Amino acid sequence: GQQLNQSPQSMFIQEGEDVSMNCTSSSIFNTWLWYKQDPGEGPVLLIALYKAGELTSNGRLTAQFGITRKDSFLNISASIPSDVGIYFCAGHRTSGTYKYIFGTGTRLKVLA
Amino acid sequence: DTEVTQTPKHLVMGMTNKKSLKCEQHMGHRAMYWYKQKAKKPPELMFVYSYEKLSINESVPSRFSPECPNSSLLNLHLHALQPEDSALYLCASSPGLRGDTQYFGPGTRLTVL
Numbered sequence: 001g002q003q004l005n006q007s008p009q010s011m012f013i014q015e016g017e018d019v020s021m022n023c024t025s026s027s028i029f030n031t032w033l034w035y036k037q038d039p040g041e042g043p044v045l046l047i048a049l050y051k052a053g054e055l056t057s058n059g060r061l062t063a064q065f066g067i068t069r070k071d072s073f074l075n076i077s078a079s080i081p082s083d084v085g086i087y088f089c090a091g092h093r094t095s096g097t098y099k100y101i102f103g104t105g106t107r108l109k110v111l112a
Numbered sequence: 113d114t115e116v117t118q119t120p121k122h123l124v125m126g127m128t129n130k131k132s133l134k135c136e137q138h139m140g141h142r143a144m145y146w147y148k149q150k151a152k153k154p155p156e157l158m159f160v161y162s163y164e165k166l167s168i169n170e171s172v173p174s175r176f177s178p179e180c181p182n183s184s185l186l187n188l189h190l191h192a193l194q195p196e197d198s199a200l201y202l203c204a205s206s207p208g209l210r211g212d213t214q215y216f217g218p219g220t221r222l223t224v225l
Contacts, residue, residue, distance in 0.1 A: 003154060031213070033213055035216075040200070040218075040219070040221065041218050041219065042116075042118075042202050042204075042216035042217050042218045042219045043155065043202075043216045044216070045213060045214075045215060045216075048213045088154055088155075092213070094209075094210040098160065098167075098168055098209065100145075100157060100214065101157075102154035102155050102156075103154060104153075104154060105152075105153075105154055
């Protein structure tokens with residue numbers, strides 16, 4: 001099925017560094033979401049974005065809904081070891097055919 | 113209670129077995145979902161229930177049979193599965209279908225021998 005493209009696919013960073021990742025689509029979404037998934041667990045919602053241009057923070061996490069409505073960005077500041085995991089974006093479209101599609105994921109590894 | 117619970121956590125079954133996965137939420141959500149997730153891949157939508165009625169079936173093989181007995185419960189009945197059906201099966205719920213974010217359970221790790 002359709003997937004959203006996330007980059008980077010994976011990254012190793014040093015503890016304390018800032019992290020940026022993005023998600024792009026060929027089609028428009030009404031809502032963008034960011035989830036974190038630990039091994040063997042379900043995705044946990046981090047941030048939900050509902051309006052084009054919206055910038056929302058949750059602790060050290062900041063996410064933005066792109067102006068074109070076809071992309072979104074997630075930043076993590078001052079990374080810590082527990083930030084390790086897979087980060088998925090998801091696009092939600094409520095007009096026309098229902099769509100709730102996940103990105104390909106960004107695997108984050110933090111070096112202490 | 114803001115949780116989605118799933119049982120069992122792990123399940124191993126043979127290709128001739130019949131088993132069921134269970135999902136429960138007590139958040140008053142009226143939409144519930146089943147996803148399948150293979151290793152290192154994103155979750156893929158299988159079924160959507162809205163107000164206890166099947167709303168979306170993403171062309172899932174008939175060996176997977178969903179059931180929504182009431183607004184809090186969602187089952188996935190499994191029969192004659194194939195080894196390639198081995199995956200993490202995730203349940204999610206949301207307040208409604210339109211404009212609502214989904215909250216996920218911990219998943220059931222299914223292995224088909």
